Amino acid sequence: MVVEIIEVLVLILAIVVAFVLYKVLKTATSLAINAVLGVLVLTAAKLLFGLEIAITWVAVLICAIGGVIGALVIIVLNYLKIAFV
Numbered sequence: 397m398v399v400e401i402i403e404v405l406v407l408i409l410a411i412v413v414a415f416v417l418y419k420v421l422k423t424a425t426s427l428a429i430n431a432v433l434g435v436l437v438l439t440a441a442k443l444l445f446g447l448e449i450a451i452t453w454v455a456v457l458i459c460a461i462g463g464v465i466g467a468l469v470i471i472v473l474n475y476l477k478i479a480f481v
Contacts, residue, residue, distance in 0.1 A: 427460050427461075428460075430459065430460050430461070430462075430463040430464075430466075431456055431459050431460035433459075433463060433464055433467075434456070434458070434459020434460065434462070434463055434464060434466055434467040435451065435456060435459055435467075437459075437464050437467035437468070437471075438451055438455065438459065438467050438470060438471070439451075441467075441471050447471065447474055447475065448474070448481065449470065449471065449474045449480050450480050450481065452480075455470055455480055458470060
């Protein structure tokens, strides 16, 4: 009977670990996609509109969290000469 309880506990632990890994990897993938799209928008703004946006780790972090909307915020702040100059 002790072996059966341990087996059930290990099975429950494996399910919890699999669920947590799924959530972490799903979040990491979406974060990476947001960062890439945001940096692409910033690069397009530099090339198409001639903006002098400084692409730093802070800008990439904003793009990773905010995605395209974060990139648009950076573009507006740069255009107004408030930040990322």
